[in-house]
Amino acid sequence: MDLQLADIEDPDARISIEPENIPLQHRPSISIRAKVAVSFSLFFILSFTVTGWSYWILTKLENKIEFLEIADNYMVEIQQARRFEKNYLLYHTGLPDALEHLKTADAILTQNSDKVENILGKNYFQTMVSLMSEYHGQLALLGNVKNNAGKEAIVPSLRELGSRMVSLGEEFVEKERNSATRMFLLAKRVPLYFMSALFILMLFVLTFLTRQLLLTLNRFMEYTKRIGEGDFSPILPVRKYKDEFTKLAEAFNSMIRELDHKHKVLLESHKLRAIGTLVAGVAHELNNPLNNTLLTASVLNECFPTLSEEEKMEMINDVINETERAQRVVKNLLDFAREGETEIAPLEIGKIVEDSTRLVANQVRFAKVDLKLDCEANLPRIHGDEQKLKQVFVNLLLNAVDALPPGGQIHIHIKKDKPQGYVLVTVHDNGPGIPEHIQARIFDPFFTTKGQGKGTGLGLSVSRGIIKKLGGYITLASSSGQGTMFTVALPITESPSEIMSK
Numbered sequence: 001m002d003l004q005l006a007d008i009e010d011p012d013a014r015i016s017i018e019p020e021n022i023p024l025q026h027r028p029s030i031s032i033r034a035k036v037a038v039s040f041s042l043f044f045i046l047s048f049t050v051t052g053w054s055y056w057i058l059t060k061l062e063n064k065i066e067f068l069e070i071a072d073n074y075m076v077e078i079q080q081a082r083r084f085e086k087n088y089l090l091y092h093t094g095l096p097d098a099l100e101h102l103k104t105a106d107a108i109l110t111q112n113s114d115k116v117e118n119i120l121g122k123n124y125f126q127t128m129v130s131l132m133s134e135y136h137g138q139l140a141l142l143g144n145v146k147n148n149a150g151k152e153a154i155v156p157s158l159r160e161l162g163s164r165m166v167s168l169g170e171e172f173v174e175k176e177r178n179s180a181t182r183m184f185l186l187a188k189r190v191p192l193y194f195m196s197a198l199f200i201l202m203l204f205v206l207t208f209l210t211r212q213l214l215l216t217l218n219r220f221m222e223y224t225k226r227i228g229e230g231d232f233s234p235i236l237p238v239r240k241y242k243d244e245f246t247k248l249a250e251a252f253n254s255m256i257r258e259l260d261h262k263h264k265v266l267l268e269s270h271k272l273r274a275i276g277t278l279v280a281g282v283a284h285e286l287n288n289p290l291n292n293t294l295l296t297a298s299v300l301n302e303c304f305p306t307l308s309e310e311e312k313m314e315m316i317n318d319v320i321n322e323t324e325r326a327q328r329v330v331k332n333l334l335d336f337a338r339e340g341e342t343e344i345a346p347l348e349i350g351k352i353v354e355d356s357t358r359l360v361a362n363q364v365r366f367a368k369v370d371l372k373l374d375c376e377a378n379l380p381r382i383h384g385d386e387q388k389l390k391q392v393f394v395n396l397l398l399n400a401v402d403a404l405p406p407g408g409q410i411h412i413h414i415k416k417d418k419p420q421g422y423v424l425v426t427v428h429d430n431g432p433g434i435p436e437h438i439q440a441r442i443f444d445p446f447f448t449t450k451g452q453g454k455g456t457g458l459g460l461s462v463s464r465g466i467i468k469k470l471g472g473y474i475t476l477a478s479s480s481g482q483g484t485m486f487t488v489a490l491p492i493t494e495s496p497s498e499i500m501s502k
Contacts, residue, residue, distance in 0.1 A: 077105035
């Protein structure tokens with residue numbers, strides 16, 4: 001599907017999506033707000049579940065306690081009825097009292113039939129009612145029978161019914177007591193279970209929010225550090241889903257694009273300033289071959305008829321040589337000033353530094369400074385941009401020249417740093433050095449120790465950005481009165497892609 005960038009618009013920010021932000025947008029969206037809402041919903045569901053269960057278990061316990069009270073009252077009445085039954089069988093007294101207690105027990109069941117039936121179940125309740133009815137009938141029949149033989153026939157049945165009625169009641173009471181005990185024990189444990197589950201959920205939410213928020217913030221801190229070091233590559237998606245941080249990443253990408261543009265403008269402006277400094281020396285460098293060419297051409301013009309063929313050819317060769325000399329000077333300056341995108345190519349670092357020293361040769365001569373270059377043999381090639389590397393070394397050399405008094409010395413040494421896989425270029429001068437309290441700011445943009453109008457404070461900042469993009473680094477070692485040494489480290493690479501992995 002073709003995307004028309006001008007038509008893709010963020011409904012919140014009303015800003016067209018930039019090309020570098022398209023990978024950030026092409027992901028499903030899960031907002032942090034939704035994640036936080038889900039987290040708190042889990043807390044609410046857990047609390048609601050535990051609260052609902054607690055209410056239910058307390059209701060069940062209340063019903064069981066009420067049932068046990070009813071059952072105890074019922075059992076008391078039944079046992080009293082059985083006691084008076086035994087008195088009647090032994091002493092022929094107390095039968096009305098037994099019937100009265102049995103009537104009370106029946107009233108207890110009748111008045112609380114719904115609660116008892118809810119606890120015991122309909123079948124068991126009907127069994128209890130049936131047993132009581134039969135027992136009541138047998139007890140009443142016992143009172144109506146006058147002869148002993150009739151009473152003896154009723155007694156076994158009466159005792160069996162009474163025993164079954166008491167056993168059934170005691171069985172249900174014991175069963176409900178055990179059930180209530182288990183519920184009490186569970187009710188005591190549930191708060192512990194709830195606290196454990198709540199603690200686990202809190203750890204999960206804390207870990208989740210930490211990964212979602214703190215780790216993302218740490219990534220953005222790394223982004224700002226990377227941008228501060230001159231790496232203006234856009235932020236790419238890290239996670240599968242997009243959220244509120246995606247807007248921040250898009251804003252960062254827009255800022256990076258603007259900073260990259262401004263950095264290129266500053267780099268070119270500093271380059272033009274360096275060119276202006278070099279032009280003063282180049283003017284003198286051009287003046288000598290031009291004067292020689294003019295003098296030779298004038299002599300040739302005036303004395304042409306009297307000169308021998310050998311002298312004419314010698315003068316013509318002088319003109320050609322001086323012209324070529326001037327051409328080389330101009331070509332070096334034009335190569336240095338050439339604009340264009342970064343072009344990574346295999347380079348000989350020794351030749352780059354040597355060309356840079358030629359560009360500043362006149363400034364070195366005018367300042368009456370001694371410049372010495374030492375280069376190890378058989379150095380491996382590096383990959384980089386020739387013009388930008390020249391800009392770095394020209395800037396370091398011009399800074400050294402500005403810091404040195406007449407008679408000062410600059411020593412350039414190029415060597416291979418074998419353990420680290422870098423080529424090291426050190427530019428060491430014996431000048432006054434840089435005070436320790438400002439060394440930490442020496443690479444900051446617009447910071448300069450030169451007088452007003454003598455520097456922009458961009459040279460070292462731009463140089464560090466160039467070296468950083470090439471996968472290397474630049475360091476400073478200096479102390480007051482002991483001189484200054486800048487070390488440029490460039491990675492030894494077999495292909496340009498290795499620079500990006502540094």
